[in-house]
Amino acid sequence: MIDDKDDMPDDVMSPTLWRRNGWICKVIKNEDDDGWAVEMTVVGHTEAALVGPWTMGRDKKNPKPLDASAFTTLVKTASEVIRRHEHSARAQLHKTLSYVRDDGQRVRADLDVAPDEDDPHAILTCVDDVTEEPLRTGRVAPNYKLTAARLEKFIATGE
Numbered sequence: 406m407i408d409d410k411d412d413m414p415d416d417v418m419s420p421t422l423w424r425r426n427g428w429i430c431k432v433i434k435n436e437d438d439d440g441w442a443v444e445m446t447v448v449g450h451t452e453a454a455l456v457g458p459w460t461m462g463r464d465k466k467n468p469k470p471l472d473a474s475a476f477t478t479l480v481k482t483a484s485e486v487i488r489r490h491e492h493s494a495r496a497q498l499h500k501t502l503s504y505v506r507d508d509g510q511r512v513r514a515d516l517d518v519a520p521d522e523d524d525p526h527a528i529l530t531c532v533d534d535v536t537e538e539p540l541r542t543g544r545v546a547p548n549y550k551l552t553a554a555r556l557e558k559f560i561a562t563g564e
Contacts, residue, residue, distance in 0.1 A: 420470035424448070428480050432459050432468045441468035445483035455483040502551040503534055511535055514556050518547045531560050 417424040421432040427448050435442040441459040446452070460469040500516045511534035518527040527547045531540040541560045549555075558564060 418471075421468060423471050423476045425476065426480065428476075428483070430471060430476050430479055432471060435459075443471075443479060445479050447483075447487075455479070455486050457482075500551055502553075502556070504553040504556070506557070512540065512556065512560070514551055514559075516545070516549060516551055529559060531556060 415424070423430040429444075429446045429448055431444045431446070433442050433444055435458070440461060442456055443459040444453040445455040447454055461467070462469045498518045498520060501513060502516075503511065503513045505511050512531055513534040514529060514531045516527050516529050519525070525547045527545050527549055528542065529545045529549060530542045532538060533540060541563060543559070543563050545559070
């Protein structure tokens with residue numbers, strides 16, 4: 406078996422290893438029991454996007470061989486896992502709060518965290534939610550709590 410994923414030929418379709426369309430699907434021994442697992446990895450990545458149980462073959466010892474249908478299903482599932490992970494990561498870096506001020510003005514606040522270990526911060530932008538007119542933008546702590554009261558203070562003073 407070829408260990409370096411980047412040195413593999415373009416398409417491989419063996420009973421326990423498929424490489425097609427930017428994905429590597431590998432059947433591996435399940436470390437937790439006597440069964441088998443399947444690992445889906447994007448070509449060029451070091452960590453698997455998906456690892457899950459794999460079916461035993463008819464002899465109840467060896468894994469069921471990979472086929473086109475299983476590979477297609479696994480690619481769809483692994484792609485969805487990656488999409489959800491990316492969505493979750495984006496959600497942690499961007500937060501929005503909308504509220505109505507005492508005078509009836511609708512305000513939207515967007516907090517965008519900069520993923521910077523050396524200079525942790527966020528940019529807070531407050532706009533009129535109807536006209537999109539900026540009310541105030543400034544730098545805040547990355548753990549800034551979005552509440553209407555805090556946003557009113559920020560709009561008034563920048564703090």
